Amino acid sequence: MLNARIKLRHLTAFLEVAKRRSFARAAEALSISQPGISKAIRELEEILETPLFERGPQGVSLSQAGLTLLRHAGPALRALDEGVGAIGDGHRGTRWLRVGALSTVESRLLPLAIQHFHAAPPLGIGEVCVSVVTGASAYLLSRLRLGELDMVVGRMTEAREIGDLYFEHLYYEPLVIVARRAHPLARVAPVAADQLVDYPWVLPPPQTTLRQQVDSFCVRHAITLPPLLLETLSLPVSHRYTLESDALWIAPREAVIGELDKGELVEVALPFEAHGGSVGVCTNASMKASMSRDAFCETLRQVAAQRIRPRS
Template identity: 70%
Template sequence: MLNSRIKLRHLQAFLEVAKRRSFARAAEVLAITQPGISKAIRELEDILETDLFERTAQGVALTQAGLTLLRHAGPALRALEEGVASAGDAHRGDRWLRVGALSTVESQLLPEAIRRWHAAPGEPSDVGVNVVTGSSAFLLSRLRRGELDLVVGRMTEAREIRDLAFEHLYYEPLLLSVRSGHPLAGIVPLDPARLGDFPWVLPPPQTTLRQQVDSFCVRHSLTLMRQRLETLSLPISRRYTLESDAIWVAPEEAITEDLAAGRLCRLAINLEAQGGSVGLCVNACMQPTLAREAFCEVLREVSAGRGSGSGAG
């Protein structure tokens, strides 16, 4: 049974501080004073008889007890907010499926799954899809707080996945590609040392995809040019690559059509042996909805049609 001394304001204050990593920013969002939010957190810690935050050079960080509370309080409060909103909007039928999408599934898997899901008769026609993009750390943290229903993409290397439930769908390799007519196009075998003579388009630091690039560079003693573009945006990466001599580190599905059309060429060197595990991730603490379960089933069907094997993530 929930301790009667714990109030909604305590949990709201806790979640905002956990999200913002700052008492001052959390107070600003909740439109209360900083002493007020500090008091709410102190009362909650007294009730639970444990510290929830610890101060760091960057602000505040969750303790282990704080992480445990976040795992449960985020989805619970989000479910309460949705229940209140659903009650008020029942006459309009406003319902949404909130999906976090990593760049590895933005080009083919997710658009096709959404199209099939909305084309199916019945339930999906009444449910809108809200897609949020970003890094795995950003999306998984939102999933843990109950702000997303699921996250789709390549994420098994992410530290933030921890106690979230991941289901493998298929393996997706990162490829090195260049524009048609590039000086390295068609060279077989390709000396890895030559890759350092050109600018690169690659994922930003602190992302799981960037870890694979860094490992590749270490294996081949490769130092990249300082002239490089770091982004998760596929449209920006594609345009820059097509109009320059850059080498693009891209998920296979993002460049399949350009490879087939001859606009891009795959370099004759493997960035990684097998590729990463692409799958769907949910928060087991969140009550599953019919819409989420139906959409996950469509994701499985679309993934099976890719002809890729399945296995442990």
């Protein structure tokens, strides 16, 4: 039985701080004062007789006890919220699947999977609407852990935030360096690593799984990042900037395969990765079983096996 001293405000404050890694940002999101949210967390820690957060110069992080509470409190409050919402929802028949998408799957895998899922709804489930949220792996995985997403799809095996979540591998996808067709390096083969730093780079932001691979590439080739950088996870921004400048875009091959096939972009003759990273689907085993989630995971497996054909 839930401790009677634990109130909904305690758990709401805890989940918001866990998601935003900041007391100030959590207070702003909940429209309460920072002392108010600090008091709620302090009361919850006193009730549970254990610290839930570790304070540091970069903000706050969950303690082991905090991770344990998050694994259960997030899905529980999410289920309560859905139950209350369902009572007042005039569209009671509508079902939603909440999918977190990394840039590695935005262009091909996920759109194809949703198309197949809607074209042939699984028997016994009926029509299911899909809500897609994009962002960095740390943000999406934190929302999955909170129960705010049903799954996260993309390349994330290097993500430290996976923790106790379940990751299922679908296929390998390498990062590539691409440029506009008339780029000075487009006809150079092979390209030396030190030639790359003469041009602006388009690359993932810090603290992302893909950026870790960029940093490793620089270390392997004894180069530093160029002075001009565009850091973004936006595919349209990256695409347009690369087409209209001498920038080099470091991207998952799946994200640029269409532009490569059309000849708008070309791959620079310097392999970025020998093998590639594991693209897959991450789920939260502590969440209530869902037929629509399981059916969509199966659709992802089928599309990955039949439609995704990485170039050799």
